[in-house]
Amino acid sequence: MLPMNDTPAPPFACARYIKEIGRGPNGARALSRDDTYALYEAMLDGRVSDLELGAVLLAYRVKGETAAELAAMLSAAHRSFEPLHVQEGRDHARPVSIPSYNGARKQPNLTPLLALLLAREGVPVLVHGVVDDPGRVTSAAIFAELGIPHAASPDEIEDSLASRRLAFAPITSLAPKLARLLALRRIMGVRNSTHTLVKILQPFAEPGLRLVNYTHPEYRDSLTDLFTDHPDAAQGGALLARGTEGEAVADTRRQVQVDWFHDGHVETLVAPERSQADAPAIELPESLDAATTARWIEDVMRGDVPVPPAVGRQVEVIADVVRRPV
Known part of the structure; x- marks a missing residue:
């Protein structure tokens, strides 16, 4: 800072x-x-x-924003808050950062499930995002229903990661200067550059993996240019994939392409697959609200409900990447 x-x-x-x-x-x-x-x-x-x-x-x-402009903004953003110091998890697993700034409107928000599954694999996981968003079910609301408190300071974030390998941090706790610019959406009615930046933040002092998602194809192109032409922006590595309503969790309806950006290189770790009409039905929460989603997540974590295959595959890929040397 x-x-x-x-x-x-x-x-x-x-x-x-x-x-x-x-x-x-x-x-x-x-x-x-x-x-x-x-x-x-x-x-x-x-x-x-x-x-x-x-x-x-x-x-x-x-x-x-051009890739060069995004890289410069990201550099300024990183200097505006104190990076987190996080110990490696089981088997030298590096920490993972999952942005959660969209929530759910049409599909269940399974970002908290992804975080819990990774933490169970010994991977330290930070989910950061907004606390509320009118008309959407946020990860913050689901974590609250799961009894996982919101970290109110960098010290609380680090303590939660150390004790349970999982933390949810409101952006106001992680990076208050960025939070102020994000909040301008309520006044102006439209998103701004900061909404892109918070989804590509590297919040850790040590190299950590980021999950980065996009909704529109043009963002995939600009993010690909960012991570390939500006290696510093991909420090620690980034997994880029199409999101689920803007969330970084895998889409339960289809397998999307997952690209890993690291050290100036890009590898496609998962090839896209089309959804099949005769594919078996996947059990999901009956309602999108936070309480129902949280109870369903608890059922999955107990083994009473199977993990959606796409999410399970995502956990496997992430757990493998964070244990590779950097």
Whole structure:
């Protein structure tokens, strides 16, 4: 984290940056890495006026971020919070970070199940995300129903990972400066660049594996460019796959492609498979609400209900990757 001092940082003027990125979808130009870093750092530090901040967020919403701009923003984001120190799990398993910022609307949110299954395999798992999202069932709500408390500070996150190999951290606890920019969605009505950044955060001081998901194909392309052209952004490794309603857990209806980015390379670990009409039915929660999902997850963990095959396969892949040397 950047050193603290008693002198307030001066306001950050954004006109020359907005002039480049705010020319619309056909005329906008990407900023240099240094300019992108300086701009996003100032946004995180609260040095940008409300008017200019709104203009920047909407400009990027229209233009989109290049891989180089995402890499610079990610670097600034990482310097805005203290990384977590986590001990390796069983058989030298490195920690795993699972972002959870979408929740469920049409399918059960099985991100907590994925986390619990990995923890049972001896893998330290951090799930970080929002606590509530109107109209969606969040992982935070399901963890609460499971009796797993929300960590309120970095120390509590580390303690939970040490004691139970599992922690849920609201983004306000993990990275409060990022949380402030995320919260602007409620005011502006649209997502901003920070919603992409929190899904690709590397929250650990030591190399940890990140689960990264995308919903739209263009995001797959931009994330692939990010992790291949900017190896620092993939430090510790990243597993990239199409998400389930924006969550990083495997889709129970089909097997999607899973790519592993590490050390400047990419490997396809799981090939995609089409869903089959005659495939056996998979037992899932009867309702999407948090309480019903939590009780169903408890049944799975006891062995009373089988693990959905796609989720089981995901656990196997992740558990294998985190035990490979880096």
